[in-house]
Amino acid sequence: MKPPKPQLQNTMTWPQRFLIIAVLAWFGLLILGPAVALARRAFAPGVGAVFKALTDPDAIEALLLTAKITVVVTISNTIFGIAMAIVLVRQRFWGRRIVDGLLDLPFAVSPVIAGLMLIILYGPKSTIGSRLESFGFPIVYHLPGMILAGMFVTLPLVVRSVAPILEEIGSDQEDVASTLGADWWTTFHRITLPTIRWGVAYGAALVVARSLGEFGALLVVSGNIIGRTQTATLYVHDQIESFEPHGAYVMSIVLATVSFCILVGLETIQNSVRRREYAAEAKEDGQGPIRQMRRH
Amino acid sequence: MQIKILDERHNLLHIKVLSLVSGLIALWCSGCGAGASVESSISDRLTLGAFSVTREVFHDGLIPAFQKVWFEKTGRSLKFEESYLASGALSRAIGGGFDADVAVFSLDPDVEPLVKAGLVDQTWNAGPSKGHVTRSLVVIGYRPDNPHKIQDWRDLAKPEVSVVYADPKTSGGARWNILAAAAGGYWPDSTEPASGNRNTASAESLLAAVQKRVSVMDGSGRQSLATFLRNSGDAIITYENDLVQCQRLTGRQMPYVIPNRSLWIEIPAVEVVGTTKKNGRSETAKAFLDFLKTPEAAAIWAEYGFRPATGSGQVQGLPSVPKGVVTVAQLGGWKKAREAVFGIDGLWSRGFLKEKSRDANTPKASGK
Amino acid sequence: MSSTVDQRRTSIYGKLLRWGCLLYLGVVLIFPLSGVVLRAVSAGPSRIWSEVTNPFAWHAIMLSLSTAIVMVLISVFTGTATAWVLARYEFPGKGLVNALVDLPFAVPTIVTGLMLVAMFGPTSTLGVVLSGFGTPVIYEQSGIVLALLFVCFPFVVRSVQPVLENLDPAEEESAATMGASRWTIFRRVTLPALFPSIVSGAGLSFSRALGEFGSVVMVAGNRPMSTKTAPLYVYGEVEGFNMEGALAVSLVLLTCSLVSLIAVSKWAERQG
Secondary structure: OOOOOOOOOOOOOHHHHHHHHHHHHHHHHHHHHHHHHHHHHHHOOOHHHHHHHHOOHHHHHHHHHHHHHHHHHHHHHHHHHHHHHHHHHHOOOOOHHHHHHHHOHHHHOOHHHHHHHHHHHHOOOOHHHHHHHHOOOOOOOOHHHHHHHHHHHHHHHHHHHHHHHHHHHOOHHHHHHHHOOOOHHHHHHHHHHHHHHHHHHHHHHHHHHHHHHOOHHHHHHHOOOOOOOOOHHHHHHHHHHOOOOHHHHHHHHHHHHHHHHHHHHHHHHHHHHHHHHHHHHHHOOOOHHHHHHHHO | OHHHHHHHHHHHHHHHHHHHHHHHHHHHHHHHHHHHHHHHHOOEEEEEEEEHHHHHHHHHHHHHHHHHHHHHHHOOOEEEEEEEEOHHHHHHHHHOOOOOOEEEOOOHHHOHHHHHOOOOOHHHHOOOOOOEEEEEEEEEEEOOOOOOOOOOHHHHHOOOOOEEOOOOOOOHHHHHHHHHHHHHHHOOOOOOOOHHHOOHHHHHHHHHHHHHOEEEOOOOHHHHHHHHHOOOOOEEEEEHHHHHHHHHHHOOOOOEEOOOOOEEEEEEEEEOHHHHHHHOOHHHHHHHHHHOOOHHHHHHHHHOOOEOOOOOOOOOOOOOOOOOOEOHHHHOHHHHHHHHHHOOOOHHHHHHHHHHHHHHHOOOOOOO | OHHHHHHHHOOHHHHHHHHHHHHHHHHHHHHHHHHHHHHHHHHOHHHHHHHHHOHHHHHHHHHHHHHHHHHHHHHHHHHHHHHHHHHHOOOOOHHHHHHHOOHHHHOOHHHHHHHHHHHHOOOOHHHHHHHHOOOOOOOOHHHHHHHHHHHHHHHHHHHHHHHHHHOOHHHHHHHHHOOOOHHHHHHHHHHHHHHHHHHHHHHHHHHHHHHOOHHHHHHOOOOOOOOOOHHHHHHHHHHOOOHHHHHHHHHHHHHHHHHHHHHHHHHHHHHO
């Protein structure tokens, strides 16, 4: 599909070599160097120390809390993201463009300000917050507030990775399915979902990575209580204060590795599956899902 | 053939997604369940919120000691939940619903919003120690062998010295530190520290000169010390106890000097009545606060570099207290002192603005 | 297309779905946003104005804007160069570099801060060398730019790279057969094709940089009137019980990044 690349390898001129070297040097200095420096600090005292830092009860609590928040945020924002994308692409209603614009807002809002927003609206001094708290459901400085913060900062990710796919495939196949008598759920999970699934997965992976690493909003919203509202990133922040910040380095490496593996792993799987699907579709004159429906 | 394979794969995917989702939900629920069961198995709990500098003395010293006392007295174990925050953040968090039972702040004004909100008794500062459980001194820490010969506030203004302290916006400790420097400016060694003979001009120039040498202003006093340990700065303005603890824990030499005109840091601890009434921990909280004032606790405080809340403040093993040390009351009380130094028109703030206008005139002025 | 859309509008499930989405959006995004605006309105415009124009707030806002602009200017060059090298050349380690470009998106921002301090900080060899030359990076304004460069590195690369990969080489080749030099080809043929994606990458970087907190808090030094950026200022005011001050600066920041995002997308629309 792609035009063959200009085979510059043999005929590479000096300016080109220089450009490559310059880019690699910049990359090394800015991205690779700091990552390696951090890893070196984390592993300098030996594997035993790393293990000890990881099994610190506070570290485990923090990781568990981060996992909880990430799971809830990912599930709810993925469901919302799919639904919102369908609504935005397939429906026309008053205010659609406003909603569309608002969705990008979390990209533009500083996480600290996101935290501030939640405190102002749901904080115990606000009308809503005090009402909810009197029902025994406090938000800010408790888990619900932290989940809300995570939802806020990751809100656009799934929508923005699903909507373009929906737009691109159009609604023809869905229409055919419903004329054939399929109800909306069958149409959704037999037609729509399979076509958008990689968009969903990519968006969800971004949500996971982003909520694992969220810091600014949580700092404002959580109260940072060790063993209760201290997430992994807040633990890092807290450990920097201690005289031996080794725990911070180790936790940082854990967080960075997990989210990086999720992103890279997803991209790899996605590429290989896409390649296979292209091959399959080419054999099948591009009507895959509809034919399956008829077979059924 | 092809179609069938595709079909199976789709079903497989659904099953996988479903099982993943349900697995995660199960995990989440079991997490909650586990939390609840731990809660019920422990009879007594106490949530302590304290400002960041007191982390070690509570976590390693006072809390284990009190747990022992409590167990001997009641036969029940006591579990602590601890949170160490910058003092202002702690006050805001408690005002905002963080259910600490006992709170330790770095300065009195952080208690006031809680008194106003009805979360802390109005009588919290009655009694001989005025609600304070311990004291410390503002000191200047320097590098071993004191290469820059730092002895007093004025030495921090030397152009080759770089200084670290925390941001007074977020750190109560930093407010103490800067107030102490202001006191050093108000009353040079020879003068009597009375409100009548304050030298405001000298205080302003001293604060501006020191601030000009500052390289990092971290969020809390403890972060500031961690930064100093990472080789930033030639001098640090901080609490005496913080340097003592740091030397004890890291084995690094942390020499310091108490400037002749230093300031007593008075540390208040309160029962957050708003919380303890709700969860019935008032008795435990009071017992803990009382314990903090016992001789047994005093020994632990001293071991971690704090000085007693009342009396001369002399402690064996710590340098003697210079004569010129003042209290915040001599600075006119917190409200006045704060306004005079940190207000938008205060000495410290004015220093920046002057600096700024000077920079604008001579654009090549040093970035520090 | 439009007829099928209209038909769908009548579906009850569709309406339910829409209202469900809007409710979620309301709880998470719209209500908090309007809460902030209401609070600002109730504080009064004069109060907000005086909070914004107080020299400390003003300096913080200006510092955020200027560091973001400097970062974007550098990032446009390095990002395009990186995308170019990745799209056009083969070299050992290319796969690794390509994967690691996304690292700044994956790494928590506070970890970014730690990384940069570990590499350039006063305890590192590089940091010692740098301050030996009288140009320390960490705790200076250049440190802020460095952190922003790291955090925003993928934006320009990832928006230019796909365009470059799908660019039809015919035009470049025909220009080459007409005897144009490589530089002329780049300037007259390739660059115009890349320009929209460069601008969109730059716009995203800019608005992200304005709000960046976690990494900057570690490397900035946080000195008022010197290295305290607007998000750090907002955090300080929240902690210092000055909600109005935090609000005022937040509103300015919000406006700036929204304007930059909208301007870029409008501009892209006009370019077709």
